Amino acid sequence: MRLNPEDYKLDFFKENGFIRKKCKIGKEDFWTLNQEFDTCQDAPDTEYWFDKISSINGLSVREAREKFIKFFEKNGHTPIKPRPVVARWREDLYLTIASIVDFQPHVTSGLVPPPANPLVISQPSIRLEDIDNVGLTIGRHLTTFEMAAHHAFNYPDKKIYWKDETVRYAYEFFTKELKIPGDLLVFKESWWEGGGNAGPCFEVTVGGLELATLVFMMYKVENGKYVELPLKIVDTGYGVERMAWFTQKTPTAFKAIFGDTLDKYRKILGVKEPPEKVLWEAFKAAGRLEPEDPKSVKEFYERISKNTGFSYDEIKSYMELDARLYSLLDHSRTISLMLGDGIVPSNTGEGYLARLVIRRALKQLRFIRDDVSLSDLVELQIKLWGNDFNQLVDNQNYIIDVIIDEEKKFKDTLNRGIKLTLKTLKSGNISLEDLIKFYDSYGIPPEIIADEAKKRGVNIDIPINFYSIIASRHKAPTSVRKIEEKNKLPEDIISWAKEFKSTNLLFHQNPYAKSFIAKLLGNKGKYFILDSTLFYPTGGGQINDLGKVNICDKEYRIVDVEKVNDVVVHVADKEIDTNCEDVYGEIDWIRRYRLMRHHTGTHLLMGALRKVLGDHVWQAGAEKTPEKGRLDITHYKMPSKEELKEIERLANKVIDERRPINHLYMSRTEAEDKYGFRLYQGGVPMTPKIRVIDIENWDTQACFGTHLTNTGEIGGLKITKVEKIQDGIVRFEYVAGTRIPEEMEKQEDKMEEIGKILGSKQGEEIIRVKALKDENNELNNRIKAYRRLWEEQIGNIINTAPIINNVKVAFIEFPENDISYAREFLKKFTNKDEELLLGLLIKNDNKTFIEMAAGEKVKIDLGEISKKISSKLNGSGGGKGSYASLVINKNVNSEDMLNIIKEVL
Numbered sequence: 001m002r003l004n005p006e007d008y009k010l011d012f013f014k015e016n017g018f019i020r021k022k023c024k025i026g027k028e029d030f031w032t033l034n035q036e037f038d039t040c041q042d043a044p045d046t047e048y049w050f051d052k053i054s055s056i057n058g059l060s061v062r063e064a065r066e067k068f069i070k071f072f073e074k075n076g077h078t079p080i081k082p083r084p085v086v087a088r089w090r091e092d093l094y095l096t097i098a099s100i101v102d103f104q105p106h107v108t109s110g111l112v113p114p115p116a117n118p119l120v121i122s123q124p125s126i127r128l129e130d131i132d133n134v135g136l137t138i139g140r141h142l143t144t145f146e147m148a149a150h151h152a153f154n155y156p157d158k159k160i161y162w163k164d165e166t167v168r169y170a171y172e173f174f175t176k177e178l179k180i181p182g183d184l185l186v187f188k189e190s191w192w193e194g195g196g197n198a199g200p201c202f203e204v205t206v207g208g209l210e211l212a213t214l215v216f217m218m219y220k221v222e223n224g225k226y227v228e229l230p231l232k233i234v235d236t237g238y239g240v241e242r243m244a245w246f247t248q249k250t251p252t253a254f255k256a257i258f259g260d261t262l263d264k265y266r267k268i269l270g271v272k273e274p275p276e277k278v279l280w281e282a283f284k285a286a287g288r289l290e291p292e293d294p295k296s297v298k299e300f301y302e303r304i305s306k307n308t309g310f311s312y313d314e315i316k317s318y319m320e321l322d323a324r325l326y327s328l329l330d331h332s333r334t335i336s337l338m339l340g341d342g343i344v345p346s347n348t349g350e351g352y353l354a355r356l357v358i359r360r361a362l363k364q365l366r367f368i369r370d371d372v373s374l375s376d377l378v379e380l381q382i383k384l385w386g387n388d389f390n391q392l393v394d395n396q397n398y399i400i401d402v403i404i405d406e407e408k409k410f411k412d413t414l415n416r417g418i419k420l421t422l423k424t425l426k427s428g429n430i431s432l433e434d435l436i437k438f439y440d441s442y443g444i445p446p447e448i449i450a451d452e453a454k455k456r457g458v459n460i461d462i463p464i465n466f467y468s469i470i471a472s473r474h475k476a477p478t479s480v481r482k483i484e485e486k487n488k489l490p491e492d493i494i495s496w497a498k499e500f501k502s503t504n505l506l507f508h509q510n511p512y513a514k515s516f517i518a519k520l521l522g523n524k525g526k527y528f529i530l531d532s533t534l535f536y537p538t539g540g541g542q543i544n545d546l547g548k549v550n551i552c553d554k555e556y557r558i559v560d561v562e563k564v565n566d567v568v569v570h571v572a573d574k575e576i577d578t579n580c581e582d583v584y585g586e587i588d589w590i591r592r593y594r595l596m597r598h599h600t601g602t603h604l605l606m607g608a609l610r611k612v613l614g615d616h617v618w619q620a621g622a623e624k625t626p627e628k629g630r631l632d633i634t635h636y637k638m639p640s641k642e643e644l645k646e647i648e649r650l651a652n653k654v655i656d657e658r659r660p661i662n663h664l665y666m667s668r669t670e671a672e673d674k675y676g677f678r679l680y681q682g683g684v685p686m687t688p689k690i691r692v693i694d695i696e697n698w699d700t701q702a703c704f705g706t707h708l709t710n711t712g713e714i715g716g717l718k719i720t721k722v723e724k725i726q727d728g729i730v731r732f733e734y735v736a737g738t739r740i741p742e743e744m745e746k747q748e749d750k751m752e753e754i755g756k757i758l759g760s761k762q763g764e765e766i767i768r769v770k771a772l773k774d775e776n777n778e779l780n781n782r783i784k785a786y787r788r789l790w791e792e793q794i795g796n797i798i799n800t801a802p803i804i805n806n807v808k809v810a811f812i813e814f815p816e817n818d819i820s821y822a823r824e825f826l827k828k829f830t831n832k833d834e835e836l837l838l839g840l841l842i843k844n845d846n847k848t849f850i851e852m853a854a855g856e857k858v859k860i861d862l863g864e865i866s867k868k869i870s871s872k873l874n875g876s877g878g879g880k881g882s883y884a885s886l887v888i889n890k891n892v893n894s895e896d897m898l899n900i901i902k903e904v905l
Contacts, residue, residue, distance in 0.1 A: 048287035050207025058248035078116030099149035128471035135323030139253020146240035251279035344634035346728025502566035504532035541622035552580035598629035607699035658712030826853035
């Protein structure tokens with residue numbers, strides 16, 4: 001949007017003698033008291049010179065935070081606690097990227113009032129879009145930073161304060177609290193957009209460093225257009241770490257932020273501090289550095305070299321090594337906060353972003369000193385920041401366990417992945433999409449691929465901002481996060497239903513009611529809407545009720561129930577052919593009660609999972625049916641047998657205790673203050689009041705579903721299946737109440753069938769299985785012995801194989817139908833002889849299955865070879881690179897294949 005000059009003309013500037021000037025480099029307009037300034041005093045238009053500016057004596061990060069909060073508290077702002085760095089209250093964003101995120105969308109849309117007005121907060125925030133720049137700019141870029149902010153929410157009927165007061169607060173804070181001379185402050189005009197909102201803003205800069213941004217949120221962005229909001233919001237952001245850097249006047253922000261921990265990292269990693277004059281020259285030059293521009297980076301090194309007397313190569317070595325060290329400092333703090341707030345590393349969602357930061361840190365560690373554990377570095381961060389962020393200390397064991405687990409996974413995937421990527425390197429240059437695929441699929445950093453490629457004479461261009469590209473692709477869900485449910489109604493019925501008033505939900509008023517009387521408001525074919533209903537619509541992971549209704553003495557079966565906003569749509573088994581108003585309905589009570597047991601059992605199980613596995617456990621999906629419940633959770637490894645027993649024991653203990661289950665309606669703010677963001681396990685309702693299901697001192701969630709009134713009614717809970725469905729996600733299936741004996745009956749039937757197959761008497765199945773296992777082990781040992789003998793004979797044949805067009809070629813008729821063994825065999829022999837093309841012929845039912853593999857030095861694409869063979873023999877199949885599989889619809893021998901290969905090659 002084009003800036004409107006009138007938005008920036010403030011009485012404050014006029015009253016205090018500020019003049020409006022234009023930056024000679026960036027061309028932005030700015031306000032200042034200083035007649036001599038000809039730039040906006042912001043990087044990269046201005047080099048850093050704030051070390052020459054007088055201010056308060058050096059503040060630590062904690063002191064800067066406290067000074068900010070106390071200043072605004074003294075000026076009528078209520079301090080509020082920061083939220084987690086993972087935005088659990090948002091369905092369109094993974095991480096908390098700014099303080100305003102805490103209030104979007106519920107407060108900023110006007111749906112609910114703010115927790116205080118005006119307020120002050122210092123919100124830890126994580127932004128990964130500039131992750132590649134961290135380190136080189138000596139502190140201008142960080143992945144984690146604290147955004148100290150004061151916010152005011154101006155309603156049409158109640159103004160708090162707006163632009164003039166906001167700028168005045170900034171001027172007073174910097175001049176009176178930080179003691180910065182007022183004529184050195186610059187207010188640069190700019191524009192801000194984020195989270196669907198927008199507005200004009202001022203960036204407050206001093207001596208080359210931006211210290212704050214003052215946003216005046218007054219628009220909503222809809223379809224690319226700016227719609228003025230009735231609610232005008234003051235949205236500010238002050239850099240806590242930057243204030244510490246500014247007042248301490250250290251050559252890098254990392255020394256100001258991390259203090260002695262930086263020295264400890266240097267000692268552990270063996271990274272010596274560059275000469276002081278190099279650091280100070282880098283400080284001055286870094287303000288002008290644009291890290292994504294290779295030319296700018298080269299000029300940065302050249303300038304430091306010229307002004308210090310060190311060679312270009314020496315400076316490049318100093319700065320690159322220190323940049324890796326600084327990024328390790330930054331990333332390990334970010335990792336601590338991410339894991340401390342319960343993120344589980346995975347290949348999706350916020351877990352993907354956590355893994356991205358972990359693996360970039362591990363990559364840096366690999367290049368500096370790979371015998372140091374990242375967990376040791378993270379532990380230092382917990383010690384440093386534990387008093388500021390209690391969750392780091394509370395969850396220290398989890399954080400360290402996860403880091404150790406991720407380090408092991410990284411090394412394992414690296415070893416496997418490098419071998420896989422080597423095959424791709426044979427085809428020549430690798431694209432950006434290939435690099436992203438290798439990173440996503442195998443976790444291989446592009447620098448490691450580049451090293452392997454260089455050994456083979458292949459050069460790969462890695463984008464300077466590779467990790468920033470990855471992070472930007474994953475910063476938010478591609479669609480709004482929902483529990484796995486879809487409205488099955490036709491579009492015309494959805495549009496029709498929106499015309500009706502909200503349905504009175506009798507199932508919330510009395511979930512134990514079995515029948516009801518209501519009025520028919522409208523019907524369209526087999527779809528109809530009532531003024532009240534006892535039928536629960538599909539939602540919250542719980543499927544709909546079934547039953548019947550009677551309309552004018554005609555009975556209809558209910559086959560589906562759905563919800564459109566606050567209107568419940570019933571689906572009958574046939575068209576409604578009456579206009580009567582009176583309706584009598586009955587739900588299938590046994591089905592409903594089983595659903596209630598399984599739904600309440602889900603909440604019960606969640607509480608037990610958190611008690612046993614840890615506070616990081618979060619719902620990743622759920623489904624409740626009359627037959628069973630399913631709960632997917634975030635967890636970094638499969639639970640042990642002992643843990644599963646303890647989970648079941650605790651759940652059933654709470655059932656025996658008959659704890660009350662409270663069904664509450666609360667304002668969103670009250671509920672969040674009392675229960676935290678654990679409320680939103682199953683999604684985030686967009687309502688000012690939320691329905692809360694509270695199992696006393698066990699589990700509390702915002703939930704739409706039908707529930708019991710005490711845990712005793714669940715009757716019992718039995719976990720029937722546990723599996724890891726993807727990295728970082730574990731699935732639990734379970735049954736409750738009378739479903740437990742039914743499930744046990746199924747298991748008894750299975751045991752009886754197993755007994756018949758084994759020919760054993762009841763109770764002797766285990767003895768018979770052990771005997772069969774011993775027999776099987778003996779047979780396997782014999783097979784392995786025969787295979788060793790056969791492989792020795794085949795080895796002699798392969799050694800004398802013919803050379804065809806500089807390729808050693810052998811085709812062997814394979815004596816078994818075991819494809820997995822055939823592939824192991826191929827891998828073994830082609831790894832041993834890198835110049836070998838080896839094929840195995842497996843004959844079965846007048847067909848020949850051909851498996852082919854090539855050693856690393858065979859510069860042939862077996863995918864192309866397989867196409868030519870298929871064409872000649874009328875076969876099917878294919879492959880790529882060094883492997884191919886074919887099926888020929890006749891018997892083919894090894895001599896036939898050698899002749900064909902001669903023609904093909």
